[in-house]
Amino acid sequence: MRTPLIALLLLPVAGSVAIRDLAAQPAAPAPNLFPEGPFEILDSEGIPLSWRTPHPSHQQRINAAFRTQTEPDGNRYVILENLDATKVLHMAAEIPVPAGTARVRVTFRLRARALAVSPEPEWAAVQLGGGWVDADGKHITHLRTEHRVRADVPEWVTLEEVFSSPAGATKIVLQPGLYHTSGAIDLDDFKVFAEPAVP
Numbered sequence: 790m791r792t793p794l795i796a797l798l799l800l801p802v803a804g805s806v807a808i809r810d811l812a813a814q815p816a817a818p819a820p821n822l823f824p825e826g827p828f829e830i831l832d833s834e835g836i837p838l839s840w841r842t843p844h845p846s847h848q849q850r851i852n853a854a855f856r857t858q859t860e861p862d863g864n865r866y867v868i869l870e871n872l873d874a875t876k877v878l879h880m881a882a883e884i885p886v887p888a889g890t891a892r893v894r895v896t897f898r899l900r901a902r903a904l905a906v907s908p909e910p911e912w913a914a915v916q917l918g919g920g921w922v923d924a925d926g927k928h929i930t931h932l933r934t935e936h937r938v939r940a941d942v943p944e945w946v947t948l949e950e951v952f953s954s955p956a957g958a959t960k961i962v963l964q965p966g967l968y969h970t971s972g973a974i975d976l977d978d979f980k981v982f983a984e985p986a987v988p
């Protein structure tokens with residue numbers, strides 16, 4: 790005898806069990822939004838893909854240097870060297886963030902040597918500067934950086950910054966560098982993760 794249609798409708802739906810199982814799993818790790826963060830791919834002028842670096846004439850004017858270095862294992866990283874502690878030397882990248890992003894987590898590796906920090910302004914340091922821009926490319930606000938490095942860092946350390954995304958932000962601008970600080974820094978492995986608002 791065939792099962793009446795009404796009985797079929799009352800049977801437990803296999804899919805609903807699967808959904809409950811899924812909800813019990815921990816959330817998948819957020820994808821890294823910035824695959825060019827490790828500096829491994831250079832353009833025809835030797836500039837890491839998706840990054841803006843100080844123009845050579847600017848480097849000459851402020852007596853500063855940008856270069857890349859390749860380690861024996863093939864890993865490439867960036868060196869920024871600033872000889873005048875009254876000047877700012879940074880590189881920059883703009884990374885789109887998905888709609889609904891509440892926070893952006895940025896991690897990167899750093900070494901620093903021969904640092905000398907100007908007494909003014911009070912935010913002078915090696916740090917991850919930058920900001921947020923809206924859909925028209927207009928600046929919204931600065932990043933509220935937590936780590937300000939003012940002493941040498943002889944071995945690689947990984948720094949993490951978590952920034953709250955302001956309303957209307959479509960991109961985060963990363964500007965790592967030496968702010969009113971002389972010395973040299975090595976940078977590598979920038980990663981950017983967007984965290985959605987918790988419902």
Ligand SMILES: [Ca+2]
Binds near residue numbers: 827829864978
């Ligand atoms: Ca690298």
